[in-house]
Amino acid sequence: xxxxxxxxxxxxxxxxxxxxxxxxxxxxxxxxxxxxxxxxxxxxxxxxxxxxxxxxxxxxxxxxxxxxxxxxxxxxxxxxxxxxxxxxxxxxxxxxxxxxxxxxxxxxxxxxxxxxxxxxxxxxxxxxxxxxxxxxxxxxxxxxxxxxxxxxxxxxxxxxxxxxxxxxxx
Numbered sequence: 638x639x640x641x642x643x644x645x646x647x648x649x650x651x652x653x654x655x656x657x658x659x660x661x662x663x664x665x666x667x668x669x670x671x672x673x674x675x676x677x678x679x680x681x682x683x684x685x686x687x688x689x690x691x692x693x694x695x696x697x698x699x700x701x702x703x704x705x706x707x708x709x710x711x712x713x714x715x716x717x718x719x720x721x722x723x724x725x726x727x728x729x730x731x732x733x734x735x736x737x738x739x740x741x742x743x744x745x746x747x748x749x750x751x752x753x754x755x756x757x758x759x760x761x762x763x764x765x766x767x768x769x770x771x772x773x774x775x776x777x778x779x780x781x782x783x784x785x786x787x788x789x790x791x792x793x794x795x796x797x798x799x800x801x802x803x804x805x806x807x
Contacts, residue, residue, distance in 0.1 A: 666737070
């Protein structure tokens with residue numbers, strides 16, 4: 638996380654926020670203008686894919702319902718939809734000024750929150766790493782147990798059907 642570098646003393650906190658924000662803003666502008674020129678064919682192609690098509694439909698619905706606030710939301714709380722909303726904004730030829738104002742507002746919020754979280758939790762990276770490692774171990778063990786139970790149940794069911802079929806022939 639961005640703030641981790643500041644917490645370690647490698648960078649100044651405000652510098653990190655500024656650099657992250659500039660990267661965020663430049664990336665949004667590149668996406669918007671690229672989508673404005675080439676987005677329509679790209680969206681049409683992506684809509685043919687089942688999973689991506691569903692995500693694009695969700696992004697379009699969000700834009701239809703929330704308008705410019707959708708851009709702000711997808712750059713903060715709903716960030717997985719952000720690239721799709723940015724692409725749709727350009728492809729739909731939304732006003733550049735409105736897109737930019739919404740994107741910059743979302744970028745400020747996201748950058749400050751993300752950097753602050755990184756700064757706050759930087760001292761606990763080893764504890765967080767241990768916790769995540771332990772959780773992954775539990776999840777893997779649970780998945781192995783579930784798969785093992787399914788295999789055992791399927792094998793038992795097959796043997797029971799074979800046994801019954803053998804008795805029916807006699």
